[in-house]
Amino acid sequence: MKKYKFILIAFFFAIVLNLIIQHVDNKYTYNDIEAIYGIVDYTDSSQMHFLIHDWEVYQDQLLTSEDIKNKQGQLTQYVDVGEFGGFEFYSQNQKAHGQATYRIRIYDQPQKVVAMQLPEIFSAYKLYINGQLYTQSGIVEKENYTPEILNTMVTFTTQECNEIIIQVSDYDHYYSGMIYPIAYGSQRQISIYQTIQTLIKGLQSFLPLVMAIVCIVSYWKTGYAKRDGYFACICLSYLGYILYAIVHLLINSQSFLWYRLEDISYYLLIYFVALLLLQQCHYKISRIYSFVGLFVLIATLFLPSLWISYNQDMIYGLSYMGQLYKGLFSFLMIFIIFRNVEENMDSSLKYLIMIIILFVVSINMDSIFWYEPIYLGWGSEIAGFVLSVYFSIIMVSEKIQFYQQNKILSENKKQMKDYIFDVAHDLKAPAASLYGYVELLNSGIAKKQNKEEYLLSQIAQKVQILSKRIALLQTLDIEKSLILNKNLFSLTKMIESLEQRYQILLQDKQLEIKIIGQDIELYADQEKISICLENILLNAIEHAYSNSAIVFELLEDALSYQIQITNHGKIISKEDMNHIFERGYTSHQNEHSGLGLAICQKIIQAHVGEITVQSLHDITTFIIVFIKK
Incomplete structure (x- = not known):
């Protein structure tokens, strides 16, 4: 019952607001x-x-x-x-x-x-x-x-x-x-x-x-x-x-053309509000069905009205049909709202539902009471205007956010060249170590001291570090990083692929990967998003406690997609939290380039998204947000 609380409040508010308007701004209740x-x-x-x-x-x-x-x-x-x-x-x-x-x-x-x-x-x-x-x-x-x-x-x-x-x-x-x-x-x-x-x-x-x-x-x-x-x-x-x-x-x-257009526009307004609600509640309606519904409305309400002159029965028939459509769409919207309400519903969807409730109440209360507005207009006109204000707020806020992200990207573009030199410098250390280990193996000293197995394990470790840093260097090519080759792909399948790729590392620490939430079909640069998730996963594997889980939680709301990667292990210190996304910063001077998370941030920002981290009480969570367009 708790999750329906805001819906009931919205209905109550909508009814009271209409009653107030119909009393205050009504020619028939005018003193x-x-x-x-x-x-x-x-x-x-x-x-x-x-x-x-x-x-x-x-x-x-x-x-x-x-x-x-x-x-x-x-x-x-x-x-x-x-x-x-x-x-x-x-x-x-x-x-x-x-x-x-x-x-x-x-x-x-x-x-x-x-x-x-x-x-x-x-x-x-x-x-x-x-x-x-x-x-x-x-x-x-x-x-x-x-x-x-x-x-x-x-x-x-x-x-x-x-x-x-x-x-x-x-x-x-x-x-x-x-x-x-x-x-x-x-x-x-x-x-x-x-x-x-x-x-x-x-x-x-x-x-x-x-x-x-x-x-x-x-x-x-x-x-x-x-x-x-x-x-x-x-x-x-x-x-x-x-x-x-x-x-x-x-x-x-x-x-009477404008009156005909007024009538059909009224029912089209109700129709498209219902479609928007279905879409925002994640019901998939193909464009074909949308156009079929549009055609039915026009064919049954608008076209006959052009030939009903002098036919009173036809006029009444169209009126009853319009009322039937209004009742059906009102019932559909109320049904969808009650069926899809959740306690932790996204705030933007919650506001939209409240406005749609106002709209549904208004279009039905307009015909209940003896009402003729003085200044403001009918309740349905006011509710429609509130919808357009809501659209304005959503669009403007998205454009402001897009502008801010672009501004950040343009500023970061100047710094990206420096990363190439940083990685190139970082490649020298593991490369020199590899050369020394190979020389020891060739000289026979390691064999005499029974250290061949140790040297081979060190070589494998340094090769892994070297491979990772070369991959980072490839992602930092300025011309390529600015071009996003977007396509639609499954996040769940990408995470499963990463799990398979690093199965040995996971088994060594007895770790498992859990995926929570419904799959998200993301329209983005698949290769770059994979690099980003790979970096975060490797960090999680490194710092997670043995016999624990690394959780990927996939979330979606009206305006964004969200990926949360959580591991149980050593937390990130407050000092590191302030610099974790800065290029070259690392708390592991001998093993890390300090570029992995910085590159993740650049990739996410290039997609007009955001990456943040929370680390408290042995739980570290990286949160990636992609804005829907």
């Missing part, structure tokens, strides 16, 4: 004066209002102020804006498409300049204020019906009683009539309101746009890494989901 039977009194109020409650509705009638005064129309009912998605209102038999007239009367101080912000009204309308036609969007008459999306602001000078009449027609959109509340206030209040909305939408669009470009470039540069590809797809889907608001704020359109 406002409510209309009663089509009349509202703002005479003593100076704040901005939302015209929501008790509009008079004349169903299937397009009426003017004169028509109503002459009692040519028949009042159908009073409705709250947004209470229904179409013209069906309270009637089960009424179709959602058709036409209607909305009317409200506002009492206010006379000779006062006020403004109204009209969000999208679906899908053609005429606005009358005090009997005068103020603005028109499309053509409302059925015989010449022409839809046009218009998000606009109008200003007028008030009378004591101000009559607002809106004639609306819709025959092809999945919303009909007035869905979004109209804002009413001074011209300054409405202008500030619109400006804040535009700035927030601009910010919500700008960061994902930048991140989409960065992730696409990173995806291409890193050999098509899936994570970066999903990052880019999520950002692009999010852009398609929220850009419609800016498009209709700035551009009048007779096309």
Whole structure:
């Protein structure tokens, strides 16, 4: 139960956050004066209002102020804006498409300049204020019906009683009539309101746009890494989901294309978030299956929407199918989260899971409550933006780390030439010893003194030292060391190969090698990584207690691969710990070149990785970290 604690906390936090947002930033919970039977009194109020409650509705009638005064129309009912998605209102038999007239009367101080912000009204309308036609969007008459999306602001000078009449027609959109509340206030209040909305939408669009470009470039540069590809797809889907608001704020359109793109982008956003979660939890999904899922979504949700005009059943069918997809993907993500949670989970994956929980909760709570945001946007929009912020932090931190590693490499490049001279100097000692031992054998002195076996063992030891130092010299060729010949290989197989190579040394000290963790397929220079692990293994063999184990532990998280090599034996002193990776430094002056661990560090840094060591209580552990790209 303990490992699920942070998940439960994340769900609780996500629900509470959505409830707070839907209460604080909601036009329907805004502290406002409510209309009663089509009349509202703002005479003593100076704040901005939302015209929501008790509009008079004349169903299937397009009426003017004169028509109503002459009692040519028949009042159908009073409705709250947004209470229904179409013209069906309270009637089960009424179709959602058709036409209607909305009317409200506002009492206010006379000779006062006020403004109204009209969000999208679906899908053609005429606005009358005090009997005068103020603005028109499309053509409302059925015989010449022409839809046009218009998000606009109008200003007028008030009378004591101000009559607002809106004639609306819709025959092809999945919303009909007035869905979004109209804002009413001074011209300054409405202008500030619109400006804040535009700035927030601009910010919500700008960061994902930048991140989409960065992730696409990173995806291409890193050999098509899936994570970066999903990052880019999520950002692009999010852009398609929220850009419609800016498009209709700035551009009048007779096309519903942006609404279609908004819908499919919303479901693609959910789809790619689910794929990212699967990928980060180490589920292998081929590109073919990913594209098949993408095709199914587009084929079932987007393409039919281009031909559903005037078909109400098709509109409802697509709506139900979208809800089904959302439910399935929400269940899948929650299932994956609970199945793969671990107590020692990597922090970056934990943060991603918390954000995805916020996303899942938000997309489902958006449709539970009566909610229309004032400034911030829907919960799903906020959660999508938080995802893009998370991507930004991950990408920026990786680039900073990459820059720092490159800076270190460029500084170390200047020193690498010196290593060649150091190794060449170190070769002289074992070479001279070999020459002396061979001379003794040839002279016959060793045979007379019965020291032939001793000399042969010394020769074998010096040959081993000489071979090792020659291998080090080969790895220090400047031109070759800067070129990494990368390929995909198994770390487990590499460690098993090293174990077989040094089986005699291991048996001499009765040591065994243990491999813990799942195999890692590493994309790196196999030869250089083998040299690095070989150096560390030889050090471990030399310093390990007899009858003990040398443990290779393989770990993987969302951002890195990790190799930990642990042996039980004499620890490294504090003085040596401070210099262990410095070239030429050794605590064994006669046997070691002082280059092995320095070369290991250069190899790991060339792979944009890091090597560190911990030595305490007879346990020494070398930790190698490779950053995922």
